[in-house]
Amino acid sequence: MRGPDGQRRTDGPLPDVGAIIFDVDGTLAETEEVHRRAFNTVFETFGLPWYWDADTYRALLRVGGGRERLRAFLAQTGVAVELGRIDAVHREKSRLYAAWIAQGQVRARPGVLRLLAEARAAGVRLACATSSQRSAVEALLRSLLGPHVATVFAVLGCGEDVPHKKPEPDIYRWVVERLGVEAAACLVIEDSAIGLAAATAAGLPAVVTLSAYSEPLHEGGFAAALAVVSDLGEPQRPFALLAGEDPGHGVVDLPLLRVWRTRHGAG
Numbered sequence: 512m513r514g515p516d517g518q519r520r521t522d523g524p525l526p527d528v529g530a531i532i533f534d535v536d537g538t539l540a541e542t543e544e545v546h547r548r549a550f551n552t553v554f555e556t557f558g559l560p561w562y563w564d565a566d567t568y569r570a571l572l573r574v575g576g577g578r579e580r581l582r583a584f585l586a587q588t589g590v591a592v593e594l595g596r597i598d599a600v601h602r603e604k605s606r607l608y609a610a611w612i613a614q615g616q617v618r619a620r621p622g623v624l625r626l627l628a629e630a631r632a633a634g635v636r637l638a639c640a641t642s643s644q645r646s647a648v649e650a651l652l653r654s655l656l657g658p659h660v661a662t663v664f665a666v667l668g669c670g671e672d673v674p675h676k677k678p679e680p681d682i683y684r685w686v687v688e689r690l691g692v693e694a695a696a697c698l699v700i701e702d703s704a705i706g707l708a709a710a711t712a713a714g715l716p717a718v719v720t721l722s723a724y725s726e727p728l729h730e731g732g733f734a735a736a737l738a739v740v741s742d743l744g745e746p747q748r749p750f751a752l753l754a755g756e757d758p759g760h761g762v763v764d765l766p767l768l769r770v771w772r773t774r775h776g777a778g
Contacts, residue, residue, distance in 0.1 A: 527696060528635055529692040529696030530638060530696060531630055531636075532639070532640050532683065532699045533639050533700045534701045535639050537702035537724055538701060538702045539623055539652075540619055540655060541617060541723050543572065543722065545612065550577075551563055556603065557596075565724075571583060571584055572703065573704070575670075575679075575705055576670050577605070578598070582597060605646060612647075612651050613650060613654060615654060617655075621750075629764055629765055636665045638665055638686045640668040641668065641670065643669060644669060644670055652664070668685050669682075670682075677706050678712070679709060682709065684713050687713065698715070698768055701717050701719050702721060703724075703725060704725075704730070718736060718737050718763065718771065719738070720740055738754060744761050745762060746761075749761020755771070
């Protein structure tokens with residue numbers, strides 16, 4: 512709802528958002544298709560008779576981490592491969608992915624750069640929490656943000672930093688501890704059910720922006736989200752609200768995040 516001045520209104524004071532923690536793959540950019548193509552290219556390079564189509568890869572994304580995903584695939588198919596070869600495949604896939612990202616094969620999703628700039632201007636701390644390797648994350652962030660990544664994100668939490676990947680809450684707890692912000696003041700942007708589960712288990716409210724490889728909404732994996740939207744939206748390209756309530760004007764900005772958090776707390 513809006514007041515006479517056109518600004519969003521909600522009952523009672525709006526809580527500050529002290530930090531926004533972003534997932535990376537599928538949230539900042541549509542990277543999963545690049546990951547899938549890199550895996551398939553490396554399978555062929557290594558002479559392995561495997562091919563992950565989009566449906567296969569979407570199912571494998573229920574496992575956090577590329578190396579873990581590969582091991583899960585092998586376990587499902589009953590194929591025995593030496594651990595050293597699995598690691599070699601994953602290293603080459605990571606190298607190829609980073610090279611393709613450096614070529615500019617992906618761009619930030621709608622609203623991402625806008626919200627990052629708005630948050631920085633307001634003094635909101637920013638972080639990433641992902642199951643991906645640091646090398647892959649840094650390659651993507653350099654492609655999206657240029658050489659000044661450290662001035663944008665205060666903390667980068669990556670797969671190597673914790674013993675258990677999403678859907679376990681380890682990475683979100685690790686990031687919150689290093690942000691120096693109370694968990695109650697943090698908010699997460701995610702695109703997957705396992706990411707939402709990790710954030711929720713860490714006590715963090717989250718907004719979901721569905722990506723090309725997100726689970727179908729009807730499967731119920733996003734029930735804990737503050738809202739589910741098509742993307743973060745732009746003034747001339749508003750988001751589509753898929754679940755939750757939108758008292759705003761089609762862009763996910765700090766005022767709307769505060770409204771959603773207030774309603775979450777009231778619930």
